[in-house]
Amino acid sequence: MTSVAEKPATGTAEAPPPGVARRASAWARRAPLLPALVFMIIVTQLPFVATLVISFMDWNAYYPDEVGFAGFDNFARVFTDVNMRDAVWTTILLTAGVVLISLLLGLGIALLLDRKFRGRGAVRTMMIAPFLVVPVAAALIWKHALYNPEYGLFNGALTWIWGLFGSDNPPQPDWISNMPLWAVIFALVWQWTPFMMLILLAGLQGRPLDVIEAARIDGANNWQIFRSMTLPHLRQYLELGALLGSIYIVQNFDAVFTITSGGLGTANLPYTIYQIFYQAHDYGRASAAAVIVVIGTIIIATFALRTVSSLFKEEGRR
Amino acid sequence: MTTVAAPLNKKKEGRGGAWLSLLAWVIGILFVLPVLWMVLTSFHSEANAAQNPPAVFAPLTLEGYREFFSGGASPWPPLLNSLTASVVSTAVVLLLAIPAAYALSIKPVKKWSDVLFFFLSTKMLPVVAGLLPLYLFAQNAGLLDNIWLLIIFYTSMNLPIAVWMMRSFLSEVPVEMLEAAAVDGAGLTKTLRSVIAPVVMPGIAATALICFIFSWNELLFARVLTATVAETAPVFLTSFVTSQGLFLAQLCAAAFVVSLPVLVAGFAAQDKLVQGLSLGSVK
Numbered sequence: 001m002t003s004v005a006e007k008p009a010t011g012t013a014e015a016p017p018p019g020v021a022r023r024a025s026a027w028a029r030r031a032p033l034l035p036a037l038v039f040m041i042i043v044t045q046l047p048f049v050a051t052l053v054i055s056f057m058d059w060n061a062y063y064p065d066e067v068g069f070a071g072f073d074n075f076a077r078v079f080t081d082v083n084m085r086d087a088v089w090t091t092i093l094l095t096a097g098v099v100l101i102s103l104l105l106g107l108g109i110a111l112l113l114d115r116k117f118r119g120r121g122a123v124r125t126m127m128i129a130p131f132l133v134v135p136v137a138a139a140l141i142w143k144h145a146l147y148n149p150e151y152g153l154f155n156g157a158l159t160w161i162w163g164l165f166g167s168d169n170p171p172q173p174d175w176i177s178n179m180p181l182w183a184v185i186f187a188l189v190w191q192w193t194p195f196m197m198l199i200l201l202a203g204l205q206g207r208p209l210d211v212i213e214a215a216r217i218d219g220a221n222n223w224q225i226f227r228s229m230t231l232p233h234l235r236q237y238l239e240l241g242a243l244l245g246s247i248y249i250v251q252n253f254d255a256v257f258t259i260t261s262g263g264l265g266t267a268n269l270p271y272t273i274y275q276i277f278y279q280a281h282d283y284g285r286a287s288a289a290a291v292i293v294v295i296g297t298i299i300i301a302t303f304a305l306r307t308v309s310s311l312f313k314e315e316g317r318r
Numbered sequence: 319m320t321t322v323a324a325p326l327n328k329k330k331e332g333r334g335g336a337w338l339s340l341l342a343w344v345i346g347i348l349f350v351l352p353v354l355w356m357v358l359t360s361f362h363s364e365a366n367a368a369q370n371p372p373a374v375f376a377p378l379t380l381e382g383y384r385e386f387f388s389g390g391a392s393p394w395p396p397l398l399n400s401l402t403a404s405v406v407s408t409a410v411v412l413l414l415a416i417p418a419a420y421a422l423s424i425k426p427v428k429k430w431s432d433v434l435f436f437f438l439s440t441k442m443l444p445v446v447a448g449l450l451p452l453y454l455f456a457q458n459a460g461l462l463d464n465i466w467l468l469i470i471f472y473t474s475m476n477l478p479i480a481v482w483m484m485r486s487f488l489s490e491v492p493v494e495m496l497e498a499a500a501v502d503g504a505g506l507t508k509t510l511r512s513v514i515a516p517v518v519m520p521g522i523a524a525t526a527l528i529c530f531i532f533s534w535n536e537l538l539f540a541r542v543l544t545a546t547v548a549e550t551a552p553v554f555l556t557s558f559v560t561s562q563g564l565f566l567a568q569l570c571a572a573a574f575v576v577s578l579p580v581l582v583a584g585f586a587a588q589d590k591l592v593q594g595l596s597l598g599s600v601k
Contacts, residue, residue: 117338198591294444
């Protein structure tokens with residue numbers, strides 16, 4: 001209460017010309033922000049401008065004398081390239097597959113962990129572990145220690161189970177060769193389910209419990225409560241999980257690079273661009289592909305930003 | 319204890335509840351199993367590691383670790399490079415992000431939410447699109463295979479996350495406390511030190527841990543921009559992509575050693591993990 005009375009006094013104490021003071025104080029407010037802002041503009045925006053410029057150039061590091069303006073040639077080549085079209089399709093399948101499966105699994109597990117039971121904390125900790133293995137290491141473990149047809153754990157477990165029933169010729173599938181894309185998807189689902197589970201669990205724990213109790217007293221059963229109360233409440237968390245997951249998984253490079261090295265139809269866009277740039281050294285074409293990916297991402301990102309900003313406004317209202 | 323804690327749900331917790339708890343345990347164990355398998359295999363001999371059916375109870379040995387640390391190329395330089403890149407970039411991120419977050423929450427600039435969303439939008443642009451210009455720049459500036467280039471890139475990669483997280487932590491500082499400090503005539507330094515710092519310290523720690531994890535994990539840029547000198551631990555691990563005879567125990571030892579800092583940091587920041595990954599939008 002005393003602050004109201006004292007505030008004007010401190011404000012007018014110095015009394016320089018009002019316009020100058022206002023501008024000076026605006027800059028004083030901006031000053032702490034500027035280093036970060038300038039840094040981000042230089043490091044993230046300038047390279048994209050450069051990419052855009054290079055995408056219109058004929059530039060292959062193997063032919064340094066033939067650098068020049070190419071018009072839309074690179075874009076035409078990217079659009080007509082079968083590998084590129086396959087990569088777009090693979091990226092969509094990979095991203096949608098991982099996001100949907102890990103979101104559903106994450107939802108189920110979050111619902112299980114939302115109940116009180118003995119060892120809940122321990123189960124939660126166990127669930128987080130996959131997310132905390134370095135992605136390359138995780139991909140290597142899946143490739144060699146789990147999927148390997150001769151000594152991987154999956155086929156080892158099959159041998160053991162068949163052995164229990166006295167059979168000595170168990171099925172020993174070559175997982176990666178038989179279903180390369182699914183092999184990558186499963187490894188990524190394993191890493192991303194904890195992420196989805198954590199977001200959804202946070203959402204579940206923010207539910208208004210008194211309203212749910214009231215519904216239960218009114219005779220609503222578990223399924224009805226889930227359908228008409230829990231799910232609508234979780235909707236924005238599901239959207240957030242799906243969109244953040246998409247942003248990270250669209251960019252996935254580690255798993256594709258490690259598990260299949262882009263072979264057997266698993267090369268996604270980041271891997272394909274990496275190849276055009278790092279192995280074929282075709283800078284113009286790599287940049288054109290990158291520009292197309294950026295445009296695609298902007299479309300997805302617009303939805304993502306809208307979701308985050310709706311969560312954000314909700315928080316503001318609180 | 320459970321009977322006291324959940325009186326409302328008690329009537330529903332019959333045999334079905336016990337089955338659901340069991341299911342939760344089974345799923346938890348299935349998810350942690352590959353990690354446990356990695357750790358167990360790393361302590362087995364190469365011969366036992368390659369057995370089918372798996373030799374779960376084989377004698378333990380440090381052979382894999384010995385082979386990893388002193389068998390071929392030493393993993394210490396890459397591990398130290400990763401440590402340098404992660405720690406230095408995290409420090410720079412905090413130095414830039416905390417003042418920025420202050421200017422976006424406690425004393426907000428005009429259009430602060432636009433600025434906030436600019437930071438977020440940079441996180442959505444695919445990194446692969448900026449890779450080539452950075453590579454060409456590094457090549458011309460003689461910065462290829464230089465850890466400082468990675469530090470700059472990792473800083474830009476984590477700065478948006480840190481700004482968002484720090485903003486959400488700083489907005490938890492009660493306005494009344496700031497006003498009270500102003501009334502008492504506390505200057506900026508004093509307000510920062512005795513009002514803001516105690517509230518946001520845990521937040522700064524969580525932000526630092528998450529930035530550390532992301533820098534430590536990064537592969538694509540490190541692979542393209544470094545070679546033998548500035549090689550990081552994930553790049554070092556890629557030498558295991560093609561199988562090399564009996565090497566599973568060594569591979570598991572390598573994967574475990576490289577993941578250990580992240581596992582430690584991640585379990586330490588467990589409670590703040592969601593907040594960081596959702597850029598502060600989920601508490």
